[in-house]
Amino acid sequence: MLQSPPAEPGMREEEVDTPALLLDLDALEANLDSMAALLAPTGVKLRAHAKTHKSPVIAHLQMARGAVGQCVQKVGEAEALAWGGVPDILVSNQVVGPAKLARLAALARIARIAVCADDAAQVGAIEAAAEAAGVRIPVLVEIDCGAGRCGVAPGPEAVALAERIAASRHLRFGGLQSYHGSAQHRRTPAEREAAIGHAVAVTRRTVEQLRQRGLGCEIVGGGGTGTFALEAASGVYTEIQAGSYAFMDADYARNAAPPPFRQSLFVLATVMSRALAGVAVVDAGHKAVAVDSGLPLVQDRPGLRYASASDEHGKLLVEAGEAPRLGEKLRLVPGHCDPTIDRYDWYVGVRQGRVECLWPIAARGAMA
Amino acid sequence: MLQSPPAEPGMREEEVDTPALLLDLDALEANLDSMAALLAPTGVKLRAHAKTHKSPVIAHLQMARGAVGQCVQKVGEAEALAWGGVPDILVSNQVVGPAKLARLAALARIARIAVCADDAAQVGAIEAAAEAAGVRIPVLVEIDCGAGRCGVAPGPEAVALAERIAASRHLRFGGLQSYHGSAQHRRTPAEREAAIGHAVAVTRRTVEQLRQRGLGCEIVGGGGTGTFALEAASGVYTEIQAGSYAFMDADYARNAAPPPFRQSLFVLATVMSRALAGVAVVDAGHKAVAVDSGLPLVQDRPGLRYASASDEHGKLLVEAGEAPRLGEKLRLVPGHCDPTIDRYDWYVGVRQGRVECLWPIAARGAMA
Incomplete structure (x- = not known):
């Protein structure tokens, strides 16, 4: 069954249902422009x-x-x-x-x-x-x-x-x-x-x-x-x-002299449990974010480390700074972009905090 | 987009398009019966x-x-x-x-x-x-x-x-x-x-x-x-x-005194390249079979080892016995059943070499 879109155009990013595959449209367009500019002089x-x-x-x-x-x-x-x-x-x-x-x-x-x-x-x-x-x-x-x-x-x-x-x-x-x-x-x-x-x-x-x-x-x-x-x-x-x-993804970011592109893809996840001290559990495990090339990173929250993934849970350790609230939404940087995208039916295109578009991932699951 | 079913009832297993999620119905029913029998005396x-x-x-x-x-x-x-x-x-x-x-x-x-x-x-x-x-x-x-x-x-x-x-x-x-x-x-x-x-x-x-x-x-x-x-x-x-x-899956099979159930779930894959000596490449990589709990095994072919998974390719090493033919179909035992099933839209139910039924995986991708 095709999954329903997790958002509608005009929503604020915090209103997007999770897990969702976010596409930062400014970063995407910058990456597309950069590649075209880099290749142009080579022919x-x-x-x-x-x-x-x-x-x-x-x-x-x-x-x-x-x-x-x-x-x-x-x-x-x-x-x-x-x-x-x-x-x-x-x-x-x-x-x-x-x-x-x-x-x-x-x-x-x-x-x-x-x-x-x-x-x-x-x-x-x-x-x-x-x-x-x-x-x-x-x-x-x-x-x-x-x-x-x-x-x-x-x-x-x-x-x-x-x-x-x-x-x-x-x-x-x-x-x-x-x-x-x-x-x-x-x-x-x-x-x-x-x-x-x-x-x-x-x-x-x-x-x-x-x-x-x-x-x-x-x-x-x-x-x-x-x-x-x-x-x-x-x-x-x-x-x-x-x-x-x-x-881009966390694995490419680990290359020395990484490719000159911006991270445009994120899995938006919600903190669903704060019951254990020093731990925040998010609703995106390895069914929601591919772990074949390593665990995801938490964007803009250097004190939070995504430490382990089970099927439907991601366990984050609060290593420094403030712990996230129950219900707070966090952007995860996937370890590997290709198989993560293949888990979703929809891109949620966002620009400056607002949902701008929904694009179907038309070849999701097209393995044959 | 929902993927088309990779088979029709009545087909021989070798005719099923790949990658496909095979369910051996005899083994499935035996497992369901066994669990019921094991729990009955406990109440x-x-x-x-x-x-x-x-x-x-x-x-x-x-x-x-x-x-x-x-x-x-x-x-x-x-x-x-x-x-x-x-x-x-x-x-x-x-x-x-x-x-x-x-x-x-x-x-x-x-x-x-x-x-x-x-x-x-x-x-x-x-x-x-x-x-x-x-x-x-x-x-x-x-x-x-x-x-x-x-x-x-x-x-x-x-x-x-x-x-x-x-x-x-x-x-x-x-x-x-x-x-x-x-x-x-x-x-x-x-x-x-x-x-x-x-x-x-x-x-x-x-x-x-x-x-x-x-x-x-x-x-x-x-x-x-x-x-x-x-x-x-x-x-x-x-x-x-x-x-x-x-x-069941390959990870449960690694438990000492493993659970008393049979392997009923397989990913059917096709050998798509035999160009390199001692290597057979199948069309099921980690988009088709989850690797979070280890690589898949090749069923009934002890001389073949699934040695590495990339997005769309599985590299098998021919360690003993005959190499598989180009186009040959092989049953893989997934490393982890849950996330593997979540990659597919259809179960292909087989019994004694024939496709008996197609069942939709209705909650495929239901992450929210």
């Missing part, structure tokens, strides 16, 4: 990742500032965007199984839809779906540029797969997907530079080898919020796939 | 916790086997159950804020709704909501029996709060809520016995002191899947609030 385009925001509304805000389109990880996310008017979508991931591929091919009638592959059998399956739907689908070769997860080896293996794609009447070779996910959160700039230095080198070599076989890369995509400046400066990547930059 | 009733299953369908299966009603943690969960015909619901938690209390009081017109309190100001707020709605609401005093989270101190503080409730024309003193959450996962029986021994002692003392003031406890509630046999044997508790017993 590299932004294809923002909708796995984070899951919202056609935010996709359109990004495209109004120059983003060429959107990335997604799942067909369900691609559907939510295409149905919301997003014209250019890359599934930056493998799509396996005939039912999902049929949905993907059907979408190609209303939007430009590209997808990745790292296996010749997968290419055959995409080809069959494209042929059945009467569409031609661009397919990118995903290479493993250091994350050790998906992707063929850079170099000859990638070239062979690209040739297999280019040989199909129902497909088109779309370029390379070369994203180093785990590099985004390496703590020091030197670690991130080393990881992306390797990614750039193997990607550059593969692009060269493809060119020697007459295969041009329309897209060379990768780069997240933690490293995008490196990929953008590489001269190899043509598109950046950052998503978290719009919101 | 203690089951008030199963719907924070786990979030489904009126499963609530009715539990009540058909003797459960007196259901527990919930949130008003939204109470609404989903009451709207689904569950007649007797205890919010085993504090409810703070006038909007939530108004919804709670409104529900008292169509079901028996009780709630907990651990603060006199909260009691006043519940009283105001009950008066405004023209209903009389039973309120239980939550005591801190060892978990150190919510709840007043056992003994005189609890008695004073009970007297405040009993003095109200719009409320009724409903008894004691005395749940020791963290004891459920203490690994050895001796640790669990020590924790619940303490909980039983302070609860018994409080019940006695209430009796001396003429206050009887209609409900003395507590006990989860890890410890319920101890509370049921105590002679003090009247209701058991287990929820996970219906499903």
